[in-house]
Amino acid sequence: MRWAGPAALVVALLVPLVPAGGYQQYVxxxxxxxLINAGVALAWDIQARTGQLSLAPAAFFGLGAYAYTIxxxxxxxxxxxxLLGPLVAGAVSLGLGVVTLRLQGLYFAIATLAxxxxxxxxxxxxxxxxxxxxxxxxxxxxxxxxQTGLYYLGLCVLLLVVAASLAVRHSRLHYxxxxxxxxxxxxxxxxxxxxxxxxxxxxxSASLTGLVGAYATSRLFFVIPEDTFGIGLSVTxxxxxxxxxxxxxxxxxxxxxxxxxxxxxxRMVLREGYLAVYGVILMLVIxxxxxxxxxxxxxxxxxxxxxx
Amino acid sequence: xxxxxxxxxxxxxxxxxxYALASSGLALAVGVLHIVNFAHGExxxxxxxxxxxxxxxxxxxxxxxxxxxxxVMFAASGVIYQASIRRVLLxxxxxxxxxxxxxxxxxxxxxxxxxxxxxxxVHTAYQxxxxxxxxxxxxxxxxxxxxxxxxxxxxxxxxxxxxxxxKSIRAVAQNRTGAHLVGLDVxxxxxxxxxxxxxxxxxxxxxxxxxxxxxPHMGFGFVLKAFAIIVMAGLGNLTGVLWASLVLATAExxxxxxxxxxxxxxxxxxxxxxxxxxxxxxxxxx
Amino acid sequence: MLLAATxxxxxxxxxxxxxxxxxxxxxxxxxxxxxPNGAGKTTVLNLLSGVFPADEGRxxxxxTDITRLPAEDRCHLGLGRAFQVVQPFPEMxxxxxxxxxxxxGARQRSLAEARKRTEEVLALTGLSGRAAMPARDLTLAxxxxxxxxxxxxxxxxxxxxxxxxxxxxxxxxxxxxxxVRAVRETGVAVLFIExxxxxxxxxxxxxxxxxxxxxxAEGSYRDVTGHPKVIxxxxxxxxxxxx
Numbered sequence: 001m002r003w004a005g006p007a008a009l010v011v012a013l014l015v016p017l018v019p020a021g022g023y024q025q026y027v028x029x030x031x032x033x034x035l036i037n038a039g040v041a042l043a044w045d046i047q048a049r050t051g052q053l054s055l056a057p058a059a060f061f062g063l064g065a066y067a068y069t070i071x072x073x074x075x076x077x078x079x080x081x082x083l084l085g086p087l088v089a090g091a092v093s094l095g096l097g098v099v100t101l102r103l104q105g106l107y108f109a110i111a112t113l114a115x116x117x118x119x120x121x122x123x124x125x126x127x128x129x130x131x132x133x134x135x136x137x138x139x140x141x142x143x144x145x146x147q148t149g150l151y152y153l154g155l156c157v158l159l160l161v162v163a164a165s166l167a168v169r170h171s172r173l174h175y176x177x178x179x180x181x182x183x184x185x186x187x188x189x190x191x192x193x194x195x196x197x198x199x200x201x202x203x204x205s206a207s208l209t210g211l212v213g214a215y216a217t218s219r220l221f222f223v224i225p226e227d228t229f230g231i232g233l234s235v236t237x238x239x240x241x242x243x244x245x246x247x248x249x250x251x252x253x254x255x256x257x258x259x260x261x262x263x264x265x266x267r268m269v270l271r272e273g274y275l276a277v278y279g280v281i282l283m284l285v286i287x288x289x290x291x292x293x294x295x296x297x298x299x300x301x302x303x304x305x306x307x308x
Numbered sequence: 309x310x311x312x313x314x315x316x317x318x319x320x321x322x323x324x325x326x327y328a329l330a331s332s333g334l335a336l337a338v339g340v341l342h343i344v345n346f347a348h349g350e351x352x353x354x355x356x357x358x359x360x361x362x363x364x365x366x367x368x369x370x371x372x373x374x375x376x377x378x379x380v381m382f383a384a385s386g387v388i389y390q391a392s393i394r395r396v397l398l399x400x401x402x403x404x405x406x407x408x409x410x411x412x413x414x415x416x417x418x419x420x421x422x423x424x425x426x427x428x429x430v431h432t433a434y435q436x437x438x439x440x441x442x443x444x445x446x447x448x449x450x451x452x453x454x455x456x457x458x459x460x461x462x463x464x465x466x467x468x469x470x471x472x473x474x475k476s477i478r479a480v481a482q483n484r485t486g487a488h489l490v491g492l493d494v495x496x497x498x499x500x501x502x503x504x505x506x507x508x509x510x511x512x513x514x515x516x517x518x519x520x521x522x523x524p525h526m527g528f529g530f531v532l533k534a535f536a537i538i539v540m541a542g543l544g545n546l547t548g549v550l551w552a553s554l555v556l557a558t559a560e561x562x563x564x565x566x567x568x569x570x571x572x573x574x575x576x577x578x579x580x581x582x583x584x585x586x587x588x589x590x591x592x593x594x
Numbered sequence: 595m596l597l598a599a600t601x602x603x604x605x606x607x608x609x610x611x612x613x614x615x616x617x618x619x620x621x622x623x624x625x626x627x628x629x630p631n632g633a634g635k636t637t638v639l640n641l642l643s644g645v646f647p648a649d650e651g652r653x654x655x656x657x658t659d660i661t662r663l664p665a666e667d668r669c670h671l672g673l674g675r676a677f678q679v680v681q682p683f684p685e686m687x688x689x690x691x692x693x694x695x696x697x698x699g700a701r702q703r704s705l706a707e708a709r710k711r712t713e714e715v716l717a718l719t720g721l722s723g724r725a726a727m728p729a730r731d732l733t734l735a736x737x738x739x740x741x742x743x744x745x746x747x748x749x750x751x752x753x754x755x756x757x758x759x760x761x762x763x764x765x766x767x768x769x770x771x772x773x774v775r776a777v778r779e780t781g782v783a784v785l786f787i788e789x790x791x792x793x794x795x796x797x798x799x800x801x802x803x804x805x806x807x808x809x810x811a812e813g814s815y816r817d818v819t820g821h822p823k824v825i826x827x828x829x830x831x832x833x834x835x836x837x
Contacts, residue, residue, distance in 0.1 A: 105401055107589075107590070110539060111586045114586075117532060121579070172698075172705060179683055179686075186681045188669075189645070189669060189675050191700070192666060192694065194666065276416075279410045282406060282407070282410030283407055283410035283411060287407065290399075
């Protein structure tokens with residue numbers, strides 16, 4: 001697996017250079033969507049490692065997107081507006097985390113879902129000149145809307161999320177996250193500061209999701225409450241991570257490459273309803289492959305090494 | 309002034325009937341199987357579409373169709389239970405949540421594929437008539453749905469508390485292992501309970517069709533509201549569901565009537581209530 | 595005194611699980627708490643390690659009042675705890691289970707320091723051969739050992755052991771005994787709950803006997819086993835162990 005990361009990076013760097021004739025633009029566009037999905041899924045996964053199932057990625061994605069758009073429309077320099085995305089999402093998640101992270105399992109999931117819906121309604125109902133109401137706003141593009149440039153910017157954003165994921169994986173946090181997930185009380189008795197650690201994971205994940213949200217908006221050029229805060233975004237995030245393999249860095253990225261490509265393919269055939277694929281995959285993976293695609297690879301590697 | 313108040317109250321009462329019906333099924337599944345069924349809203353949607361097509365193709369009145377709608381969903385949920393739900397009952401609770409989430413997403417989008425996303429409505433004679441009681445005017449259709457809801461809920465309680473089957477279901481809810489030890493077939497009771505819960509959702513769907521209409525996306529709003537209700541009631545508390553439905557429907561109706569532009573805000577009321585109930589509980593017990 | 599509990603009480607519903615309990619633990623000492631089933635022994639350990647708060651009374655660890663502190667702070671101050679119902683992190687390896695204790699316990703360690711500590715404790719507890727095994731694949735004896743090793747890895751000043759020998763074969767229990775003695779040699783005080791009387795006799799410097807949440811006797815093994823109240827408490831109960 002050692003070579004897989006660098007190899008994937010090389011391929012990602014080469015995507016805009018592939019001679020695809022008339023499809024060139026389309027390929028880059030799909031690749032950009034893959035980067036966005038991978039970013040949100042991986043950011044969700046980082047937080048899931050503490051055993052807290054958040055159904056609110058859409059809320060933080062949307063907050064990042066709106067923060068960027070509103071600031072940019074008010075004349076804030078675009079790079080600053082861009083950074084406001086993660087900052088706003090992180091700040092809101094800090095508040096939300098303080099009040100909800102004591103909730104266990106199911107209750108936490110439902111509370112985050114309720115929160116995401118409240119945020120969506122609020123953005124619909126805020127004064128029109130601020131959020132554009134149900135119609136949303138047109139967002140100023142970054143880099144003058146240059147497609148290839150934006151693709152590479154997206155790659156940088158994803159690499160940042162990957163870096164965060166790897167940093168967590170190879171630090172003390174990895175042990176704290178895993179211990180909390182597998183036994184919260186035991187973790188506490190062993191000295192893990194559970195509430196603080198969960199909060200850190202939550203805020204880190206939300207900030208990264210907000211960053212991807214700000215990026216996605218600078219690429220898509222609009223925000224609409226029903227889409228930007230839509231439950232579809234949260235569904236996609238967790239289905240992608242679960243399909244690829246939860247609690248890993250490679251899993252969510254791999255999941256995004258496959259699922260988003262599949263989705264784009266289906267979109268050409270179906271105008272609506274392609275989300276059914278995510279539903280079916282979620283069901284199948286939970287039932288038959290709880291470790292996701294990555295576990296297939298790990299199983300093979302383990303068998304090859306003759307391990308137990 | 310008073311008239312508007314009473315009218316709002318009447319609307320709240322009618323809405324609470326549908327909510328109670330939709331939430332009771334969810335509460336039943338949580339209480340007995342200990343799973344939160346995220347697909348419950350889509351089961352409701354399936355019920356609405358069954359009634360819709362029976363009305364369009366066979367001219368059957370949607371109120372009558374609640375029987376076939378319930379039956380279809382009862383049977384379908386049996387298949388769903390055997391093929392998937394029973395396999396995750398012993399897994400971490402979040403697996404069941406994700407699985408039912410997947411089922412819901414699939415059903416919703418299949419409905420979009422097959423029927424299209426456009427909302428459908430049925431037309432019946434009684435939808436246009438209303439009964440007037442003093443200052444309050446209530447449509448006949450909503451009134452019928454309220455009566456049906458009350459009757460069904462009463463029936464469900466009668467089954468649970470007055471019959472042998474109900475006794476078995478309650479025994480399993482309280483203590484799975486104990487129930488197994490005294491010779492109850494726990495798996496069968498799970499199957500039956502999940503079937504009843506799903507049928508209740510489908511029947512609620514037929515009611516919603518009469519009053520509002522059917523659309524592939526209708527389920528999600530209802531399942532969220534049903535969550536709010538069962539969380540307020542305390543997970544698995546069936547009696548609590550009744551008053552929680554009343555409280556939430558009333559809050560929603562009054563915001564809709566008295567807050568300017570309250571249509572959108574009424575949606576938020578639900579989620580704020582669910583949110584604060586949860587948070588309040590967690591801090592009280594901390 | 596290293597650890598002292600004064601007037602400690604805990605009720606569940608209307609039932610008093612622990613009633614006005616006083617006891618102390620000296621540095622380097624091994625103290626056993628024994629008593630019939632339901633005497634409140636595990637509740638005492640839960641109160642000490644902060645699993646739930648005491649209703650009344652005070653717990654002092656080396657001059658610091660820890661009565662109201664959360665579990666993680668008590669661990670940082672030097673209380674290590676092994677549960678009766680073993681709770682290994684099932685999907686982590688044995689080594690990683692110990693790493694958690696070594697990293698976040700009484701001494702905050704860097705990854706490198708924690709790895710070193712983990713290898714030491716693995717060797718001490720005889721787990722080195724199973725270090726790479728996922729904890730869920732262990733036998734009960736193995737799980738009990740991980741449970742204790744993980745608590746030792748936190749570098750506690752006081753080690754709280756809840757029936758770590760229960761369900762073990764005599765030879766396995768002897769190995770655990772040797773580990774506890776070795777830990778004591780490093781200056782750690784041990785408070786343990788045990789039903790196997792042979793273990794209490796061989797290991798404990800002092801014994802506290804509880805019944806119905808109260809202390810009914812205290813002293814050497816010989817003193818308490820001859821005490822009339824203790825004999826009465828154990829009479830008619832099946833849990834006299836291998837005395």
